[in-house]
Amino acid sequence: xxxxxxxxxxxxxxxxxxxxxxxxxxxxxxxxxxxxxxxxxxxxxxxxxxxxxxxxxxxxxxxxxxxxxxxxxxxxxxxxxxxxxxxxxxxxxxxxxxxxxxxxxxxxxxxxxxxxxxxxxxxxxxxxxxxxxxxxxxxxxxxxxxxxxxxxxxxxxxxxxxxxxxxxxxxxxxxxxxxxxxxxxxxxx
Numbered sequence: 036x037x038x039x040x041x042x043x044x045x046x047x048x049x050x051x052x053x054x055x056x057x058x059x060x061x062x063x064x065x066x067x068x069x070x071x072x073x074x075x076x077x078x079x080x081x082x083x084x085x086x087x088x089x090x091x092x093x094x095x096x097x098x099x100x101x102x103x104x105x106x107x108x109x110x111x112x113x114x115x116x117x118x119x120x121x122x123x124x125x126x127x128x129x130x131x132x133x134x135x136x137x138x139x140x141x142x143x144x145x146x147x148x149x150x151x152x153x154x155x156x157x158x159x160x161x162x163x164x165x166x167x168x169x170x171x172x173x174x175x176x177x178x179x180x181x182x183x184x185x186x187x188x189x190x191x192x193x194x195x196x197x198x199x200x201x202x203x204x205x206x207x208x209x210x211x212x213x214x215x216x217x218x219x220x221x222x223x224x
Contacts (some may be wrong), residue, residue, distance in 0.1 A: 036080040036081070036118045036119070036216065036219055037080065037081050037083070037116060037117055037118050037119075037121050037205040038080055038081065038082045038083070038084050038118065038119045038120070038121060038215075038216075038219070039082075039083055039084075039113055039114060039116070039117035039118060039119075039121070040055045040058060040059060040082060040083065040085065040120075040121045040122075040123065040177075041084070041085050041088065041120065041121070041122045041135070041138070042055050042084065042086075042088075042123055042124070043122065043123065043124025043125060043131050043132045043134070043135035043166075043180065044124065044125050044132065045088070045089045045132070045134055048112060048197070049125065050125070050158055050159075050190045050191055051124060051125045051158055052080070052123075052191075052197070053194040053197050053198055053199055054123045054156055054158045054187060054190065054194075054199050054208075055084060055121065055123040055156075056197055056198055057113035057198050057199040057205065057208065058082075058121050058123065058154070058156065058208055058212060059082040059084070060198070061205075061208060061209050061212045062079075062080050062082045062121075062212055062216065063079050063080060063081070064079065064199045065079060065080060065212070065216055066068045067215075073109070073202050077217055080118075080216060081126060083207045085105070085110065085113045085114075086097050086206060087106055087109055088110070088134050088135065088137075088138040090106040090109075091104075091106045091107060091110060091137055091138055091141060092104055092106065092107070092137075093133050093137055094137045094140035094141055096104070097162070099141070099144070102164060105137070107141050110138060110141060111141070111142060111145055111147050114147035114148060114151075115147045117151060118151070118152075118219040118220075119151065119152045119153070119154070119215050119216065119218070119219035120137070120148065120151055120152070120153045120154070120179070121153075121154045121156065122153060122154070122155050122156070122170070122174075123156040123157075123158065124155075124156070124157055124158075124163065124170065125158060125159050125163060125166070126157060126159040126161060126163035126164075126165055126166035126221075127166075129165040129166075130165065130166055130169050131157075131163075131169055131170050135170075136173075139173055139174075139177065142177060143176070143177055144220050146177075146178070148177050148178060148179040149177070149178040149179075150178060150179075150180060150181070151179050151180060151219075152180045152182055152210050152214045152215050152219050153174050153179035153180060153181055153182060154182040154183050154185070154186060154212070154219035155167060155170060155171060155174060155181060155182070155183040155185070156183060156184065156186075156208070156211075157170075157184055157185070157186045157187070157220040158186075158187040158190040159190060160185075160187075160188070160189055160190070160191070161188065162187060162188035162189075163184075163186050163187070164186050167183075167184035167186055170184075180194070180218060182211055182214055182218065183211055185204075185207050185208060185211050187199070187201075187204050
């Protein structure tokens with residue numbers, strides 16, 4: 036199973052990136068998702084952070100051509116290869132960052148997230164609740180299977196050495212990751 040993580044923050048060392056790194060730790064620890072009870076499991080799920088949303092051009096339907104811009108092609112390919120996706124984002128001015136909006140606009144019509152489980156995690160001083168309220172419907176309109184949102188309140192003091200350290204938040208993330216991976220492992224109908 037392959038999970039792709041996307042950070043809504045373009046900042047090199049962001050709290051959102053730390054949250055995403057903690058989710059990656061939780062994902063790669065799980066080798067038993069989707070396996071029958073008692074069955075031997077060969078490999079844990081893989082987790083890859085897509086780091087290219089900064090390279091995407093602003094969305095313009097006139098530029099949505101075949102073949103796509105190379106950055107758009109890489110974005111779409113990364114999502115198409117994913118069994119599940121984790122979007123972690125800060126909240127800026129009561130919304131989510133414009134670069135993430137552009138990234139999602141590039142896949143509205145191309146279908147890479149159709150029926151894909153998507154875990155939404157917001158993290159900011161206020162928990163990113165408004166960002167989650169704005170982003171949830173976008174995930175639904177592109178037909179992703181929304182998991183969450185998980186909102187992490189007062190995130191900055193909860194990050195140490197590039198990882199989230201708050202036990203309650205980590206427990207909430209672990210439960211959400213469990214659900215995400217279970218949905219990804221479920222047989223398609």
